[in-house]
Amino acid sequence: AQSVTQLGSHVSVSEGALVLLRCNYSSSVPPYLFWYVQYPNQGLQLLLKYTSAATLVKGINGFEAEFKKSETSFHLTKPSAHMSDAAEYFCAVRGNTGGFKTIFGAGTRLFVKA
Amino acid sequence: NAGVTQTPKFRILKIGQSMTLQCTQDMNHNYMYWYRQDPGMGLKLIYYSVGAGITDKGEVPNGYNVSRSTTEDFPLRLELAAPSQTSVYFCASSTDGQRPQFFGPGTRLTVL
Numbered sequence: 357a358q359s360v361t362q363l364g365s366h367v368s369v370s371e372g373a374l375v376l377l378r379c380n381y382s383s384s385v386p387p388y389l390f391w392y393v394q395y396p397n398q399g400l401q402l403l404l405k406y407t408s409a410a411t412l413v414k415g416i417n418g419f420e421a422e423f424k425k426s427e428t429s430f431h432l433t434k435p436s437a438h439m440s441d442a443a444e445y446f447c448a449v450r451g452n453t454g455g456f457k458t459i460f461g462a463g464t465r466l467f468v469k470a
Numbered sequence: 471n472a473g474v475t476q477t478p479k480f481r482i483l484k485i486g487q488s489m490t491l492q493c494t495q496d497m498n499h500n501y502m503y504w505y506r507q508d509p510g511m512g513l514k515l516i517y518y519s520v521g522a523g524i525t526d527k528g529e530v531p532n533g534y535n536v537s538r539s540t541t542e543d544f545p546l547r548l549e550l551a552a553p554s555q556t557s558v559y560f561c562a563s564s565t566d567g568q569r570p571q572f573f574g575p576g577t578r579l580t581v582l
Contacts, residue, residue, distance in 0.1 A: 399573030460512040
């Protein structure tokens with residue numbers, strides 16, 4: 357079984373500051389991990405994915421995430437926040453063997469202050 | 471290439487009414503999904519389909535029905551609307567169970 361915990365339902369940063377959104381997962385099999393972004397009144401878009409290749413994954417819009425098995429974490433970072441990054445971010449997990457159901461975290465809303 | 475489209479964008483229903491949420495994808499994806507999104511709860515899977523003619527229940531199927539007569543379309547039916555079904559509904563599709571999902575823009579449903 358898989359589960360996802362996103363720490364912090366809201367995160368606020370200043371423009372130009374580091375963005376760090378936390379995600380911890382639980383999986384009984386090696387996981388596939390995803391970050392999705394949702395802009396207001398839109399559906400989710402894939403930001404990046406980890407599928408057991410490189411542990412540091414680069415995504416769109418300057419975001420990246422590092423898979424740390426020992427910490428069961430997949431935190432999302434961006435060195436310098438931009439106003440356009442304000443959105444809700446969802447971490448998701450699915451097992452890489454059999455089945456396909458993707459479990460989504462509760463989401464973290466990112467606010468970017470000018 | 472429109473991706474995943476959903477209609478309507480918004481709808482208000484009275485308790486006990488029924489309606490169908492439409493979902494269409496033009497990417498020839500085999501897998502399609504229906505989720506509901508409630509504030510602070512992430513996405514919950516309602517139903518999914520792995521191909522035309524094949525559907526199965528997700529985490530929260532009660533009060534909903536689906537059909538998949540074609541690869542492109544995956545409508546979600548609410549038979550007797552209840553206030554607990556007030557939510558934002560997202561349809562998604564993927565090539566297979568291992569690929570990331572592509573989401574539609576959502577349908578915001580209010581049941582009064």
